[in-house]
Amino acid sequence: MNGKLSEFQKKIEENEFSAFLISNVTNVYYFVNFLSHSYAYLIVYPDESPMLLVPELEYEDALNSVKTAEIVKIDRNTEVLDALKVVLEDKQINELGFEEDSMTVKFYFDFTEKCEFLQMKKGSALIEELRMTKIPQEIEKIRKACQIAEIGFSTAINSMDEGKTEIEIAAEVEYAMRKEGSEATPFDTIIASGYRSAYPHGTSSHKKIERGDLIIIDLGAKYEGYCSDMTRTVVFGEPTQKQLDVYRNVLKAHHEAIKGCSIGKKAVEIEEITREILSKEGYNEYFVHSLGHGVGLDVHEAPHIAKNSQDILQENTVFTIEPGVYIPGFGGIRIEDVVLLTKQGAKCLTKADYSIKM
Template identity: 35%
Template sequence: MVDKQILSNRLDTFRKELKNLGQDGALITKRENYMYLSGFSGTSANLVITDKKAYLLTDFRYVEQSAKQAPMFEVIQHKTDIKDTILEILNAEGIKKLGFEDESLTYAEYKSFKGKFQGTELEGIGSVIEGLRSIKDSYEIETITKAVEIADGAFSYVLGIIKPGITELDVAAELEYQMKKLGASGASFETIVASGLRSSMPHGVASEKKLEIGDTITMDFGALYNHYCSDITRTVFLGQPDKKMIDIYNIVLEAQLTSERGAVSGKTGREVDKIARDIIYDKGFEGKFGHGLGHGLGLEIHENPRLSPSGDKVLKNNMAVTVEPGIYVEGLGGVRIEDTIIIRDNNPLVLTQSKKDMIII
């Protein structure tokens, strides 16, 4: 459970943002955001937060759980229509300007709220909470570190079962099983295992294809631990690889290591992406690295900031991001190498410990 002081700090920071926006209060409906602010991890809740009060509205199933997990909030079992309970709070608190998550609330939900909350002006707060979430506190870094350790452990295990004749689905199942045995609640996204010619597909999810001698095998997976995600990619070879694939591997490794060292506070995501992209393009593979270098992660597998050609946000200390360059050549194969790191002033904290030297099984 998240420490009460950490939850208090998050709530205080959000209230300052609300004040800066000129809002009387905010309605929080996105699960990852209400989890972050309240500590409640159930699947049904809305928060109403004012300068002085904090309410968590949930149904009968979660009243006891939310009371334990969300100590900074007054827990209310809402009426059949949750909007009726929200309206009572708005009237009691005299809220005339109510912030809402316009980047996640559907248009239908917005119309429903607007029609119900007569006399209260609804104003979007954009990605304010996501911005707060992008900089991890001590609890989050500790939790993500554990999620990374679990993924590392699963990778170490699965290296011992890879052999000709097993399928990509077999490998994916073993990765996910081992992550659960090591403490994960599940995988943080659909596991990617792409072998042979399929490895040229960056998001080639596991198939019934059987592994063969000579295959390049790319595995991209992550553990979900206490609701936080990890993300790792490793590319290994079953038998001696083609010389072209060895060259590609070494280029990707150089790009990964160099851009990882360059992922420091004060640079933009675009600048870090360019480090890896320049190395790959200079070696003759322009157009073969068609995705961004990395992304933030936490309660969601893809969060801000983005390390990509369009990544204009400045990196700050304690952001958790991935660094995952790749080269993909249709008809030959592909290589991607990925770590999860924590941004620091000079040297980033690399959480992923699985070896990156070429592995030939």
């Protein structure tokens, strides 16, 4: 991810930071390919190699895996804040960028108290912007995570049975994805059936699958740190006319939104397409969340495909399109794919079929 590091260094310079302190472990992983399980601080300078400060217990791992930063060991008897202070003072840093989106309030107060010579400057947006546009290696990892999720989905369909609980189905899904190489689930696998499908954020419960249930299956995998996220909705048994009608409407909204994506469009316009289609049948009021979100090292990141989003769709961004209709007493239907925006439009990275029938 070296290209991204030098792009970031340019941004630091343009924004007149003398250095940037990265404390979010996901961002550290993004820039130097080292995933800490405790803490790691990456100090990036505009014109020299970055320094990675890691605890003693992760030092060997960092030394072996990081080629693009100088590794500094923080031994057990040293306070992290003291170690940071020594480095920053030594480099005569005064204006320091930091991630206001993820740094804890406690760390911010303790750190600024310790390092009174620093002027702190917010910089989360700089990293968010970089992470939003994916390079080919990132796209391949997301594609792989999507393929694993598809196996999770077909496992859900194959193991669906009357009397089984939602959690039992979720367990089989997660086991299948792990066997395919998924490192973790980026969020709790959702099997939400019957009345519970009308809960837009319903997780998996002890409810048993019943004939006639609408079942929302929403799952994701992780591959080399990169996430996937997909949703399909099926009926266990024969769907009713109303279930078919709502399904067709949501599917139409989903397809049209994907067709509507192109470079330079405002994210809000895409959500509008969906809402117009759902409005015609009176379902818009039941679409109670935003249309989509970026996917990468985090399962929710920029761009935000939402009503109040300022984001403009850019080439090589990866995001979900997931309209959903949730009618209390009837149930819910959501269809979600991960797409990659190219010059030729949005291409689905999620390949599973769309069918309400199992």
